[in-house]
Amino acid sequence: MMTPVEYDAYCLHDAMDGMGTTESTLIGIICTRNAKEKQAIKEQYKKAYKKDLEKDVIGDTSGGFTALLLELLKGEREQGTAVNQKQAQEDAKKLSGNGKEKKIDLNSKEFIEIMTKRNKAQLKATFEEYKKLMGHDIYQGIANSMSGDAEDAYIGLVTVVEDPVGFYADRLSRAFSGLGTNDSMLIRIVVSRSEIDLAEIKVKYKEVSGKTLRASIESECSGDYKKILLEIVGE
Structure with missing residues (x-):
């Protein structure tokens, strides 16, 4: 494996x-x-x-x-949890065009620098300041700016910052929804998070889906692939 x-x-x-x-x-x-x-x-x-x-x-x-x-x-994101509130306000203004633009310029150097360099606590503060300025959250700002797979990717980027456990629980729920199971997404999340925060993700998944991750795997998967996933997930 x-x-x-x-x-x-x-x-x-x-x-x-x-x-x-x-x-x-x-x-x-x-x-x-x-x-x-x-x-x-x-x-x-x-x-x-x-x-x-x-x-x-x-x-x-x-x-x-x-x-x-x-x-x-x-991999140049700032480490730690220090928050500079003035910086958060300035960054929120950059994202919102001083509170005048409903769309976010996702191609701008400012957006890319903010999203890739600021530590996660700083980004959360920036998103809060953005909401104060615009009257809607950063998710709506992204939705106003694009649609389709690209929108989903940028929404995922923000979700990972704000609630990484929720991000993975949502992706697992998506993996089991619709016709068939998204095997690659399921395996990727279970394997990559197995030694990090899978226990927390399992709890959140149950809150989101109403059933345990183990139960979903047992009902939707089969063969050796199912056995391996169940071994990793545990009870």
């Missing part, structure tokens, strides 16, 4: 291989891993596929989304 780093590299390659790109997978991995993990993923990607992850991102994405992912891959 692959290690979490090996599976992350595999999923990133799979998301960009062939026709089309799965933006939500790129965000789900690149945005949620810390600097050390991202470095390990880049090294594994190079080892497994004989090419640089950054070059594939450039080749398979475009515009501001490419710039955003490349900055995230650098």
Whole structure:
């Protein structure tokens, strides 16, 4: 069985291989891993596929989304939980055009710098200041600015900052919804979070879906793949 780093590299390659790109997978991995993990993923990607992850991102994405992912891959987000309220107010003004723009310029250098460099506590403060200025939250600002897979990816980016456990619980719920199960999403989350916060995700998943993660796997999966997931998830 692959290690979490090996599976992350595999999923990133799979998301960009062939026709089309799965933006939500790129965000789900690149945005949620810390600097050390991202470095390990880049090294594994190079080892497994004989090419640089950054070059594939450039080749398979475009515009501001490419710039955003490349900055995230650098792993330069500030650490710690210190909050500068004045900075949060200034950043909120940049995102909202001084409170005048309903749409957020997601391709702007300001947006990319704020989203990739500020620590998570600072970003939460910025989102609160944005809501005070605009009368709606950052999610609505993104929804006003685009739609489709790209919107989902940017919404995911904000959700990971505000509620990472909720982000994964929601993605697991999506993996089981509709016709068939999104096996790759299910495996990616369970494997990558198994040694980090899977216990918390299981609790949140039950709140969101009304059933345990184990029960969902037992009813929706089969074969060796099911056995492996159940071993990881436990009771």
